[in-house]
Amino acid sequence: MTPQFEIMMLAAVVAVACSLCGVFLVLRKVSLMSDAISHAILLGIVLAFFVVKDFASPLLIIGAALTGILTVTLTELIIGTGKLKADASMGLVFPALFSLGVILINLFASKIHLDTDAVLLGEIAFAPFHRMTLFGADVGPVGVWLMGAILLADIIFIALFYKELKLATFDAGLAAALGFSPAVIHYLLMALVSITAVGAFDAVGSILVVALMIAPPATAYLLTQKLGRMIAVSACLGILAAVTGYALAHAFDASIAGSMAMMAGFFFLLALLFAPQKGLLSQLLQHRTNKLNFALEMLMVHLLTHEGKDEEAVENTLRNAQQHMEWSIFFAKKVVEASAARELLLKKGKLLLLTPKGRELARQSLVRT
Amino acid sequence: MTAQQPTLALDVADLTVAYDEKPVLWDIDVQIPSGLLVAVVGPNGAGKSTLLKTILGLMKPAAGRVHIFGKPYAAQRHLVGYVPQRTSVDWDFPTTVLDVVMMGLYGKLGWIKRPGKKEKELATQSLQKVGMEQFAHRQISQLSGGQQQRVFLARALVQDAALYFMDEPFAGVDATTEKAIITLLQELRKQGKTVIVVHHDIQTLKEYFDWVLLLNVRKIALGPVHESVTPQNLHKTYGGRAAFLGTMGG
Amino acid sequence: MFLGLFSFDYTLQIVLAGSALIGFVAGSLGCFAVLRRQSLLGDAISHAALPGVALAFLITQTKSPLSLLLGALIAGWIGTLLVMLITKTTRLKEDAALGIILSVFFGFGIFLLTIIQKLPTAKKAGLDTFLFGNASTLLEADVYTMLAFGFIALLCLSLFWKEFKIISFDLGFAKSLGFPVKLLEVFLVTLLVVAIAIGLQTVGVVLMSALVIGPAVSARQWTDHLGKMVLLAGSIGSISGILGVLSSSAIPGLPTGPAIVVIMGFFVAASLVFSPHRGLLKDWMQARTNKKKIRIASVLLTLLRLSESHKNPFYPHTLASLRAVDATGVEKSLEQLSELHFVEQQGDLWNLTELGLKEARLLEQEWGAVE
Secondary structure, three states, X not given: OOHXXXXXXXXXXXXXXXXXXXXXXXXXXXXXXXXXXXXXXXXXXXXXXXXXXXXXXXXXXXXXXXXXXXXXXXXXXHHHOOOOOHHHHHHHHHHHHHHHXXXXXXXXXXXXXXXXXXXXXXXXXXXHHOEEEEOOEEEEXXXXXXXXXXXXXXXXXXXXXXHHHHHHHHOHHHHHHOOOOHHHHHHHHHHHHHHHHHHHHHHHOHHHHHHHHHHHHHHHHHHOOOHXXXXXXXXXXXXXXXXXXXXXXXXXXXXXXXXXHHHHHHHHHHHHHHOOOOOHHHHHHHHHHHHHHHHHHHHHHHHHHHOOOOOHHHHXXXXXXXXXXXXXXXXXXXXXXXXXXXXXXXXXOOEEEEOHHHHXXXXXXXXXX | OOOOOOOOOEEEEEEEEEEOOEEEEEEEEEEEOOOOEEEEEOOOXXXXXXXXXXXXXXXXXXXXXXXXXXXXXXXXXXXXXEEOOHHHOOOOOOOEHHHHHHHHHHHHHXXXXXXXHHHHHHHHHHHHHOOOHHHOOOEHHHOOHHHHHHHHHHHHHOOOOOEEEEEOOOOOOOHHHHHHHHHHHHHHHXXXXXXXXXXXXXXXXXXXXXXXXXXXXXXXXXXXXXXXXOHHXXXXXXXXXXXXXXXXXX | OOHHHOOOOHHHHHHHHHHHHHHHHHHHHHHHHHHOOOHHHHHHHHHHHHHHHHHHHHHHOOOOHXXXXXXXXXXXXXXXXXXXXXXXXXXXXXXXXHHHHHHHHHHHHHHHHHHHHOXXXXXXXXXXXXXXXXXXXXXXXXXXXXXXXXXXXXXXXXXXXXXXXXXXXXXXXHHHOXXXXXXHXXXXXXXXXXXXXXXXXXXXXXXXXXXXXXXXXXXXXXXXXXXHHHHHHHHHHHHHHHHHHHHHHHOOOOOXXXXXXXXXXXXXXXXXXXXXXXXXHHHHHHHHHHHHHHHHHHHHHHHHHHHHHOOOOXXXXXXXXXXXXXXXXXXXXHHHHHHOOOEEEEOOEEEEOHHXXXXXXXXXXXHHHHO
16 A cells, blocks of 8 residues: 555545444534544543543543543533523633643643644645554554544444434434433544544544545535435545545645645535535526416516406506515516416417416415415 | 604605516505504505505505605604514524614614614603613513514604604414504504504404595595494405404404 | 834834734624634634635745735635535535634645745745744734734724624614614624634634634623623634733743643633623522522521421420421521521520521512422
């Protein structure tokens, strides 16, 4: 395996692990917990490092992950006092813990092999230098194994608790009624996010963990409605962002983590614009079709209301309908043309006459509302 | 005192409002002469608040027009007072009762100009009318639900309007406040003002209001309470069962 | 130059003036962000500003404060508008929109920074201070630029005070009065972007949002008046800025941003706990007093009930019989009751006084209604 391939592999594993947790963060509307956790774990990493003196130690990962959960608890505790709104509470707790972490790194820089740049950027490019040996044989970079184990934990957790997660996400009330405490599920998920964030932190730094946790699931959310598919699509998008991001970084000789985040954002932008149903473009087209259909119905109802009455000759004309509905001349003509084309009305001089089909449509829409 | 206006206080013609092209209000015609106390009644999702919001220009209609004393709303703002739903704001906002009431004068003050002595006086008078003058400098989070509602009412009164729109002023207030509010509304009507109120309680319709607008996406009935509130109309508005429960409640 | 008059510790003067200003502008505008529940928007804005700074440098090839500031402003503003666009047009909620914008823009910024670092130009150094902030890199020109922008932002805030207040409290009502609320909202957010952009060099993109939220949250604990809250938040921001800079210059290697945030953290924690009318300490003491009152009252009622069974309201009872009804802190309660002359002690026996009987009857009425 070439170092390039190893880096790309690690990037892909990180991206998939992050996007798996991220799906539930996005669906549960707590995306920014990833921001809070990925920052706050820095303090945990530094403190745990003072104890275990080894960055790859599982103890360090668990210790750091505990800080993640502590952040969530502390934030919710402060919200619970009712003095602060949720957003302000979160916006204060994690910067404070993160700041403490940064200060410790700077004060004890000589003792910790961690600098503040690595905190933000990660060190994925150096991953191939840290080899893992098993029975004397080189089996690849430590990072890949570590992150692989975390990914496996993510997959097992989601597979085991799929039903509970789904229920707690879409119907917390029902979940509670059935005996799955939404709070327990919430904290388990936060623990998972914390562990994943600690692993990913080393590779891509704190803020880009956020990109990988939120952007692929949010993109998938615009593309599909089903949870299972959303998970699969997010994972694929994560891999795609990792591979294309690495290529981009290679081409410009720039930060790999930054490029991955950019690509994840780029795919989101594509989905935002062109997603089949929820994209801006199809929304625009849909909006126009709906607007026309709606206008057709309104015209039919208007014609029906005045049909056969004394005022029919005045009311049921293009000019009057246009003024009445406050349409532009252009749009009114379009509506009348479309109605005529669909055989909903006939034009007799200036008068617009309903066909039986048009009368039926008007009645239907009156009944429906 | 405002003299009786010759034109209609509120004239809504063919109003259709849609969210995502789904009609919330369909082809509504409402004509209300001035000097009446009018209730807007209907089940949840009937479009009561939407009707108010559209009249006040907070939402854009898909079709139709709204005239207030013969002209579009934008030209008649100074004649209109508005009481939004009490729960629509954060009552922990750092401000005092008097300050909230003075907000009713912000529109007349125009840009940049700050409220001064005159505005303070008007606001205090308005607070007296709702029996809240001793709370003028109280922080708004220290008020009970009924007191909050009175503050909102005072803010509308200070607008010195000819036509008032109130969105559920009786929601979640105690019986004393409810009585105080209705007395105040009847007082306004006596002065020739028109008051249109989104209301929930069918039981009190006859006692409180002159006219009623029964609404459920479409207009079911509009007119004097005793003529409009018929079993058939209630059935049409509430779809049978809810009307039954509605008359049972309160 | 005015600031040049202080030749003694000239650099420090500059830096302190700059950080005090940043703290004031961020703190005062932060009040509106916090009250409008847009606290986390500040985080998105500051991160989104990073690529703007980098692009401004790439385009102009200089570190002129004006171009870097404009770059930050424009990028931060675009980020904000994108957050609004995403929340408005998709079913994604604000949290996801904020997360995407802050992380992707930041990633783009990092991408550009790593490219800049490899440029042959000599002037590249110093841009990475935008990450965690470094007040010691502030120059006189930087401070004057910040001063100009900060002054404009504060001027706008005071001119449109009434408008900003009403849209923050009651958007619908403001709209019914005819105020163009959308425009005002964007205007207010733009001022927040300015406040954040001028602080980036000192505090850094990563932590700038804390300087927006912290002072406002602290100030809210001490006052119920919007004007006072804004002034107080501004002052807390200034003091945090000054103290942060002083400590970071005293301790080598300590970056300014984290120092400011930790100092502000103390303000926030102290305000949350010790504020006289909204503090946790006050809540806690009140809860304790209430509990104590209830405990004493229940002993008084027990005495009344026991006496009633003897048909003599002043019938004396042993401690043990009182304890049998309610065991917690009976002696202490009795002591306090006898200080109030509600009960009398005769040997081992306790009985109600005339005064105590009256009080107990009143209590019975009140509590009876509850029970």
